[in-house]
Amino acid sequence: MPVALKTYDRLRDAVAALGSETGSRYLGGGTLLVRNLIEGSVQASSMIRSTERSMTEIRPAGGRITVGAGVTMAQIAAHPDLKFLAPVARTIGGPAIRNMATVGGNLFAPYPYGDFAVAMLALEATVSVQSGYSPRDTALDEFLLSADRGNRAVVAAITFRRPESDRAFRYVKMSRTHPKGASVVSIAAHLPASGGRLSSPRVAYGAMAPTAIRAKAVEAALNGKTLDEAGIAQALAVATEGCHPQTDPFASDWYRREVLPVYLKRLLLS
């Protein structure tokens, strides 16, 4: 017997229904929830979704861009203002999955998935969470570690910094199956520069901890440095600080630690 789907025009009504119906789950693109329901790893009394228009809008505003949680990876890859994110979106599933998988859903993807969240961490993203009747904003790195990921709240949108230039944003993903396999490791970096030296760089990893994480030791080591062999040496030395990779069918934790500095070096010197 299928799990019933309930659709609400307004997100806040969907969130209210989610709060009042024990065992209900929020449905985004379906690539996580429907899959989990079919395989039996998740139980639900009903699925709840919202068709609120803002959930599928992309709104650039100056130096920040807001993307509704229901925007798909295919929409990200095709949007003229988001060319710097197209390489990220294209590594998430094949075309059929990209047409379904959403920005909001990617924040809930289990290890080692969730590469879009890695890019968002590097771009100083904040998450707009609808809980009750009012949205509130949370820094993405806090959200990924918070109880909100597992409770009745729903992500409405994510807002992130437009990179200083397309070249200032870099992303690499190592996977066994190209271009769309699960990550052995993924790295995103925003590398603003002033006078040839990095200024407040942000670096984030995927598949190096239970959720996407910032590489704060690397960020500190890169700040004020030049992007050359000497300038990145200290960053490579501390590349795995704070990492807790897991062993899974794609790679061992040891291999992930070994390969991370190699890809970080390539990314920084590319």
Next chain:
Amino acid sequence: MTLTPVQFRLNGEEKAEFVPSGTTLIAMLREKIGITSPKIGCYQGACGACTVLVDGEPQVACLTLAETCEGKSIETVEGLPKGTEFHALQRAFMENYAAQCGFCTSGMLMSAKALLDKNPNPTREDVIDAICGNICRCTGYEPIINAILAAAGNRGPGRSSSRSA
């Protein structure tokens, strides 16, 4: 059991069905309507054997809920031939030996159709990206890639390469 009405266009024809809420698109197509070209492979969105086009875009029918297709256009392999005339992709798959067991073929054809509808002159890389979500365990992919390029009129290595693959 509460049934939910779903109206949509299937291979160009208007359709209306009642399904239990939460029914997947592939269950509605195969079990209610008798459209059996989309295959149930992994039921996890990983193999692509169930790929259909929804409003011209490929989606995995195993993870798509039928209700979310309300008012939309759904295309499957059953809609590819015009009368007794095969679609160019179907002819190219036959001529290039792009099917062996055939289980992936429906999904491959629909992924390829989505590509060629948007990009009639794809590069080999475009073709590889278009079918990267479709798994084939028989052919090694080369005959499929060649068939899609042949259908587009961009002959790659062609039949001789396919035969030796």
